Every structure is written in structure tokens, then in C-alpha cells.
Amino acid sequence: MSLSAAQVGKDILAAFKGALSEKWPDIKEYGEAEAKKLAQTLVMIAALRASGKINEEQATLHVEIQKNATRTVLLTLEGLGILAVEAAINAALNVVKDAVNTAVGFALL
Amino acid sequence: MSDLDRTLNTRRLVGSLLLVAVLALPGCAVKLVSSYDETTDKTVTALQKKTEAHLVALEAVEGLPECTFEKHKPFYEEARVDVSAIAVRAAAIPKNGITTEQTFLLSKSLESLEKLHKISCLSKDQIASLRTQFNSSFTAILKLELAKRRGE
Numbered sequence: 001m002s003l004s005a006a007q008v009g010k011d012i013l014a015a016f017k018g019a020l021s022e023k024w025p026d027i028k029e030y031g032e033a034e035a036k037k038l039a040q041t042l043v044m045i046a047a048l049r050a051s052g053k054i055n056e057e058q059a060t061l062h063v064e065i066q067k068n069a070t071r072t073v074l075l076t077l078e079g080l081g082i083l084a085v086e087a088a089i090n091a092a093l094n095v096v097k098d099a100v101n102t103a104v105g106f107a108l109l
Numbered sequence: 110m111s112d113l114d115r116t117l118n119t120r121r122l123v124g125s126l127l128l129v130a131v132l133a134l135p136g137c138a139v140k141l142v143s144s145y146d147e148t149t150d151k152t153v154t155a156l157q158k159k160t161e162a163h164l165v166a167l168e169a170v171e172g173l174p175e176c177t178f179e180k181h182k183p184f185y186e187e188a189r190v191d192v193s194a195i196a197v198r199a200a201a202i203p204k205n206g207i208t209t210e211q212t213f214l215l216s217k218s219l220e221s222l223e224k225l226h227k228i229s230c231l232s233k234d235q236i237a238s239l240r241t242q243f244n245s246s247f248t249a250i251l252k253l254e255l256a257k258r259r260g261e
Contacts, residue, residue, distance in 0.1 A: 040241070041238050044237070048234055061236070062239075065218045065243075066237065068221075069243070072250065075253075076207075079207040
């Protein structure tokens with residue numbers, strides 16, 4: 001049975017959305033593009049294996065590389081999320097900086 | 110307000126002040142992720158170019174005797190050294206765990222590419238898939254590194 005890139009892409013996208021629901025609006029564009037690439041690659045690997053152009057070991061190595069690429073993308077999404085949190089903390093501290101420093105009598109913030 | 114409420118409020122206040130003191134040294138902004146590193150940016154970009162040149166070279170010799178692993182061994186040796194240097198530098202930078210993990214994954218992918226090439230010459234279909242995967246990895250690493258500039 002042949003794989004449908006569109007269906008695999010939809011399933012992967014649904015999994016991405018589920019795992020990254022809170023951050024999804026910020027990372028939607030990047031996440032969708034990566035889900036599409038992952039699906040196309042998996043379909044290509046399956047087709048190459050089905051046609052006998054690659055063996056099981058080769059298919060496994062291709063999938064390993066794909067998994068590493070996907071993990072790398074997800075790590076970037078995580079890092080971008082942390083940077084957003086950092087920016088929010090600094091913005092909040094900046095808002096209360098003068099009041100807090102005045103209250104404690106020295107440059108705490 | 111009960112004694113319990115007062116105690117809880119005091120604890121919350123102390124907790125908040127401690128958090129602020131821990132997160133922010135006087136006069137400094139909070140930093141949860143390392144600063145932008147120009148060397149990481151440049152070396153990852155250089156390795157991307159080298160990898161792309163390798164894939165282009167493999168496409169050009171598809172089906173020819175020059176496609177064998179032995180003919181392209183220097184790329185794998187150089188790439189191993191390059192990615193090791195990137196990983197060591199990344200690990201030496203404080204609060205740089207994500208980039209360090211990404212470079213580890215990149216090194217594992219290069220190892221897998223080497224194994225694939227040792228098994229047989231790579232077809233254009235395989236190269237197309239590999240190009241997409243490696244470019245995704247390089248783009249992701251660089252995207253995070255550039256974001257560390259924080260609008261500077």
C-alpha cells in the first residue's frame with residue numbers, strides 16, 4: 001500500500017499541534033513547513049524501499065537523519081519559546097524597575 | 110485576613126523577591142539563553158556550504174565509478190572535525206544546551222550519511238531527500254543562533 005504525502009503530512013501536523021499547542025500560533029508557519037517536508041521525505045523513503053532501490057538498513061539510516069532533523073527543528077522552536085519568555089520577563093522588570101529601585105533605595109533591578 | 114492567609118501572602122512576596130533577585134543581577138537583563146555567537150554562526154554556515162557542495166558533487170557523478178565512498182572520503186573526515194569543533198565550542202558556552210544538543214544531532218546525521226555512502230553510491234532521489242533533511246537541520250540551528258541576537 002502506498003503512502004499519501006498529504007495524509008501523512010496532516011497526521012504529523014496534528015501531532016505537532018498537539019505537542020506544541022500553547023506556542024502553535026507563533027510557530028505555525030515554520031511547523032507546517034517542517035511537517036510537510038517530513039511527510040514528503042518519509043513517503044520518498046517508503047517508495048524507494050518498496051521499489052527495491054534501497055534496503056532496510058539504508059531506509060533506517062534515512063529515517064534516522066530525518067528524525068534528527070525534526071528534533072533539531074523542535075529544539076529551535078523550544079529555544080525561540082524560551083527567548084520569548086526571557087523578553088517578557090525583561091519587559092516586566094523594566095516596567096517596575098524605577099518603582100522597585102526607589103522602594104529599596106538602591107539599584108536592585 | 111486569617112493568620113494563614115497572611116503567612117501565605119508573605120511567602121509569596123518573599124518568593125517573588127527572591128525570584129527577581131536570582132533572575133536579575135543589579136542593572137542586568139535576565140538571560141535564559143546564551144548570547145549570539147558569531148563563530149558558531151560562521152562555522153555552521155561553512156559546514157552547510159561544504160555539505161551542499163558534497164551533495165552537488167555526488168549528483169554529478171551518479172552512476173559513474175567516481176561515486177564511491179573512497180573517492181569522497183576527505184569530505185567525511187573534514188566534516189567530522191568541523192562538527193566536533195562546533196559541538197565543543199557550543200558546549201563551552203553557558204546556557205547553550207539547546208545548540209549543543211542540535212550539534213550532537215547534526216554529528217549523528219553526518220555519521221548516518223557516511224554509513225549510507227559506505228553501503229552504496231547515492232542516487233539522485235536519495236540525495237534530494239538528504240538535502241532537505243540537512244538543510245532543515247542547518248536552518249534550524251542558524252535560526253536559533255540568529256534569534257539570540259535579540260534585536261541587537
